Amino acid sequence: MSRPLPITLHGAVTILSPSVRATGVNKGAKVTIYDGAAEVGSGVSEVDGEFLVPLETSLLVERHLLKGVQTTAGGTSSQTDYSVEVTGVDLEAPFLASTLHTCMTDILVDGLTPGATLITTINGDRFGESTILSPLSWCGIDREKDIPADAAVTIHQEATINGAAAIGPSPNCPKCSAFAYPYDKLLTGLLMSPIECDTNRSFTGMVPGAITEIQNEGQWEIWLNPTNTFTGFRGLPLKKGSIQMVQKLPRCKRDGAPWDGVVKPLDALPAPIVVHSLCRELRRLTVSQLLPTGTLSLWRMINTHGGSVIGEQIGYHPSSSTTETVDLPPDLQLDDPQGVVSISVRQSRCGIQSPETIVQVASGSSVVGPPKFTTNLYECGRWIPLANLNPGSNIQAFDSRGPISDPFLAQKSVMSLKTWRRLRPGQLYVVETGCRTDHKIVIDVLPLPSPLPTPKITAPLRPEFQYVRLEGVITGASVYILVNGEVQSAPVEMADPAVGIIWLWNALNDKDRVTAVQMLCEHASTLRESEFTQALRGDLKLAGIPSRAVRDTTVTFTVTARDAETGQVLPTTVSINGVIIGSAGQPLHYSPRLGDTNPRGVVSAGPAYIDAEFTISLDDPIRNWNLNLRAQWCPTTFTTNTNWTVIIDITELNWNVVPRWNPSAARSVRVRPDNPAIPTFSSISVLLPIPTGSEKRMDVTVSGSTDPRDPSVSAATVPAVTAVYEYTGNNNGLISFTLTTPFVFDPVTGELVYWVVPQYAGAS
Structure with missing residues (x-):
C-alpha cells in the first residue's frame, strides 16, 4: 500500500469551531490536526473523501495556523505548505438559501459560524434552535406548526465568546408567501440520469421546501428541496435497478405521486479535467469532472530521451465533490535526468477506470500582469470577481482581520473568489502567488448605498421564458424574483453581477409583470409595484424566403428567424397552408402544383413570439x-x-x-x-x-x-x-x-x- 497523499484543510476555523473540514481523506485513516507541534484535534474517518475532523475547542488560539496529516496502513502523509488560520468570531447575518412559504419543511441558510447556536423565529414564535456544525445548514424548524401567510422570519446566531454572550443580526428576509405552487408540480419532479454507484442527485422540476424520499433496491434516503433545481451531495451509492421518488409537504399534509425510474449501469467514466499546468512552487492541482466516491489515481510519468515512458505511482485521492484541490507531496521530484516529467491523473469507481489526463509541469511560459478587480465591492458581500489571473496560480483574499478565504487555484483567467466572511468597509487585498507570480492588489470595500438600488429586469422579456437577466445588482447580494407580486425564485447569491441570470420556478405568461429585490445583511431594496418589466410577445424578422416560385417544380430554401428587437436567432417551425414543412435553419422544400394559388406561410417560434406570415408568388411553368x-x-x-x-x-x-x-x-x-x-x-x-x-x-x-x-x-x-x-x-x-x-x-x-x-x- 502506497503512502497516502496530503489532505487539504478548508476554512473558516474560529475559536468556536467544533471541527475542521478536510478533503482527500481515506476511509479508515486517522486524521490529526496540529497547531505547530501541538495536537489540537483528531478523528478516524468512516468514509472516503470529506471528513469533519473533531477539534478541541479549548486548544484553539486566534491567528494560529493549523495543518494536518492522515495516517493509514501505508504510512503518514506529509503536511502541505497550506494551512488554515484560526480566526475570531463574527456572528454575521446568515444568507438565506431557500424559499419561504407556508408549506416549507425547513429553511436553508449559509454563512454560519460552526459552534454557534442558530435560532429561527416565525411571527415572533421560536420555530427552531440548533447547534451549527457547518457554514451551510438547515435551520431545523418545527415541521408541524402552521405558518400563516405573510409571516415574518428572523434567523440569527448566538454564542458565548470569551465568557460574554453575543447575538448576531438577522438578514432581511422576505415574508412567507402563501403556498401557491401548482399541485401537479408534486407529480412532475425529475431525478436526472441516475447511474449505478452515483452519490450525487441532480433534481429538476421540484417543489421548493418539500421533502423528497428516494427508494432504490432496498435502500432509502431523504432530501430537502431548497429550490426547484438543485444537486444533492453525499447520498448512498445507487444500486443498478429500480428507483422511486416522491415529494411530500408534511406541514400541509400533501403528498405527490411516485416517480419511477431506472438506475442505469455504470459503463464508462469521463476523464478528469485539469485546465492548468502544475506550478513547481505550489504542487497542487484543481481537478474537475470528478465523480464523488470515486478515486483519483496519480502517477509521475517520465517521457525518456530514448522514447519510452516510465510511470511511478504518487498515490490515491478519494473524491467527495465534482471539483477538488489535490495537494501533492512536497518531496515529489518534478525534474528527472532521464526525461521530461508530467503527472497522469485517472479516476475509477465501481471497478470502472477513466481515460487518463496528462498534466504538464509549468516551465518558462509568459506571465500576465497582476489580477484586476472587475467591479466595485460593497460591505456584506462574499464574492470578489477577478480577471487577468494566471491559471495555476494561488489566489487568496485578506483584510485587516487576516485571511478571509481559502487559497484557491486559478483555473481560468477570470473567476470569482468566495470569502469565508462578509466583507467589511476598508481595504481588502488579494494575493496571487506561484507560477512565477507575486502580485498584491488592493481595493476599498465601500459602505452599502442607502437605500439599496432596485435591480432592473433586462428587457425584452418573453412569455415562456423561465429566466430573467438583471442589471444594477450589487456583488454578493441575494436576489429573488417576483411575478405579479408573487415570489417565483429562490434567493440567489450573485457572485458576479456581469452574470446576472436567475431561473424561475415557472415559465412566464404573456403580460406578466416581473420585479426583483436584492438583499444584503439587514438591508433590502424597495419593492415598487410601478417599477416592473412586462413579458410581451415579440416580433419575428425573417430572411431567406423566396419571393417567387414556379408551379410543378420544387423550390429549396432556408429560413432564418430572429427576434426583431434583439437580433437573436430563434428555433422555429415553418408551415405552408397549415402543413409543417420543417424548421428554420434547415433546408426546406416546397412543391406547388399546377393550379395552386399563392401559399400562406407561417413561421412560429412558440408562445413567446407573434407568428410571422409570408407568401410566395407562384408562376406557371414555361414548358x-x-x-x-x-x-x-x-x-x-x-x-x-x-x-x-x-x-x-x-x-x-x-x-x-x-x-x-x-x-x-x-x-x-x-x-x-x-x-x-x-x-x-x-x-x-x-x-x-x-x-x-x-x-x-x-x-x-x-x-x-x-x-x-x-x-x-x-x-x-x-x-x-x-x-x-x-x-x-x-x-x-x-x-x-x-x-x-x-x-x-x-x-x-x-x-x-x-x-x-x-x-x-x-x-x-
Whole structure:
C-alpha cells in the first residue's frame, strides 16, 4: 500500500469551531490536526473523501495556523505548505438559501459560524434552535406548526465568546408567501440520469421546501428541496435497478405521486479535467469532472530521451465533490535526468477506470500582469470577481482581520473568489502567488448605498421564458424574483453581477409583470409595484424566403428567424397552408402544383413570439420542347464540261423561328461552321415553349451565305425562305430544307454564275 497523499484543510476555523473540514481523506485513516507541534484535534474517518475532523475547542488560539496529516496502513502523509488560520468570531447575518412559504419543511441558510447556536423565529414564535456544525445548514424548524401567510422570519446566531454572550443580526428576509405552487408540480419532479454507484442527485422540476424520499433496491434516503433545481451531495451509492421518488409537504399534509425510474449501469467514466499546468512552487492541482466516491489515481510519468515512458505511482485521492484541490507531496521530484516529467491523473469507481489526463509541469511560459478587480465591492458581500489571473496560480483574499478565504487555484483567467466572511468597509487585498507570480492588489470595500438600488429586469422579456437577466445588482447580494407580486425564485447569491441570470420556478405568461429585490445583511431594496418589466410577445424578422416560385417544380430554401428587437436567432417551425414543412435553419422544400394559388406561410417560434406570415408568388411553368432545324444542300461540288471544278462552301446559315401563339418567344440561331468544308447538311435545335392554346403553328425561316473557292466566281447568298411548322405533341420535332445550287455561264462574259435555291423538304 502506497503512502497516502496530503489532505487539504478548508476554512473558516474560529475559536468556536467544533471541527475542521478536510478533503482527500481515506476511509479508515486517522486524521490529526496540529497547531505547530501541538495536537489540537483528531478523528478516524468512516468514509472516503470529506471528513469533519473533531477539534478541541479549548486548544484553539486566534491567528494560529493549523495543518494536518492522515495516517493509514501505508504510512503518514506529509503536511502541505497550506494551512488554515484560526480566526475570531463574527456572528454575521446568515444568507438565506431557500424559499419561504407556508408549506416549507425547513429553511436553508449559509454563512454560519460552526459552534454557534442558530435560532429561527416565525411571527415572533421560536420555530427552531440548533447547534451549527457547518457554514451551510438547515435551520431545523418545527415541521408541524402552521405558518400563516405573510409571516415574518428572523434567523440569527448566538454564542458565548470569551465568557460574554453575543447575538448576531438577522438578514432581511422576505415574508412567507402563501403556498401557491401548482399541485401537479408534486407529480412532475425529475431525478436526472441516475447511474449505478452515483452519490450525487441532480433534481429538476421540484417543489421548493418539500421533502423528497428516494427508494432504490432496498435502500432509502431523504432530501430537502431548497429550490426547484438543485444537486444533492453525499447520498448512498445507487444500486443498478429500480428507483422511486416522491415529494411530500408534511406541514400541509400533501403528498405527490411516485416517480419511477431506472438506475442505469455504470459503463464508462469521463476523464478528469485539469485546465492548468502544475506550478513547481505550489504542487497542487484543481481537478474537475470528478465523480464523488470515486478515486483519483496519480502517477509521475517520465517521457525518456530514448522514447519510452516510465510511470511511478504518487498515490490515491478519494473524491467527495465534482471539483477538488489535490495537494501533492512536497518531496515529489518534478525534474528527472532521464526525461521530461508530467503527472497522469485517472479516476475509477465501481471497478470502472477513466481515460487518463496528462498534466504538464509549468516551465518558462509568459506571465500576465497582476489580477484586476472587475467591479466595485460593497460591505456584506462574499464574492470578489477577478480577471487577468494566471491559471495555476494561488489566489487568496485578506483584510485587516487576516485571511478571509481559502487559497484557491486559478483555473481560468477570470473567476470569482468566495470569502469565508462578509466583507467589511476598508481595504481588502488579494494575493496571487506561484507560477512565477507575486502580485498584491488592493481595493476599498465601500459602505452599502442607502437605500439599496432596485435591480432592473433586462428587457425584452418573453412569455415562456423561465429566466430573467438583471442589471444594477450589487456583488454578493441575494436576489429573488417576483411575478405579479408573487415570489417565483429562490434567493440567489450573485457572485458576479456581469452574470446576472436567475431561473424561475415557472415559465412566464404573456403580460406578466416581473420585479426583483436584492438583499444584503439587514438591508433590502424597495419593492415598487410601478417599477416592473412586462413579458410581451415579440416580433419575428425573417430572411431567406423566396419571393417567387414556379408551379410543378420544387423550390429549396432556408429560413432564418430572429427576434426583431434583439437580433437573436430563434428555433422555429415553418408551415405552408397549415402543413409543417420543417424548421428554420434547415433546408426546406416546397412543391406547388399546377393550379395552386399563392401559399400562406407561417413561421412560429412558440408562445413567446407573434407568428410571422409570408407568401410566395407562384408562376406557371414555361414548358419547352425541342425543334430540330436541318438544311441539306446539293451539289456543293460540280464540274463543267471543260473539266472546271467548282466547290461551294456554305459559310453561314441563319434560322429564325417565330411561334404564332407567342411571338415574344421567337428564337434566332446563326450557324457558322468551324470548317467551311462542312458536310452536305447542317442540323441544329432550338427550345420553344409548348403552346397552351389552339394556335400551334410557327414560321421557320432559313437564309445564309456561300463562298466559292474560285476567286473568279462571284459568291451567291442563300435567299430567305419560310415554311410553316405545326406542333403536334412531338417534343423532338424536325423541319428540313434543301439547298440546290444550279449554275450557268454568262453568255456575255463567259463567267460561271451559280445561285442557291432553298426549298421546304418536310417535317416530322
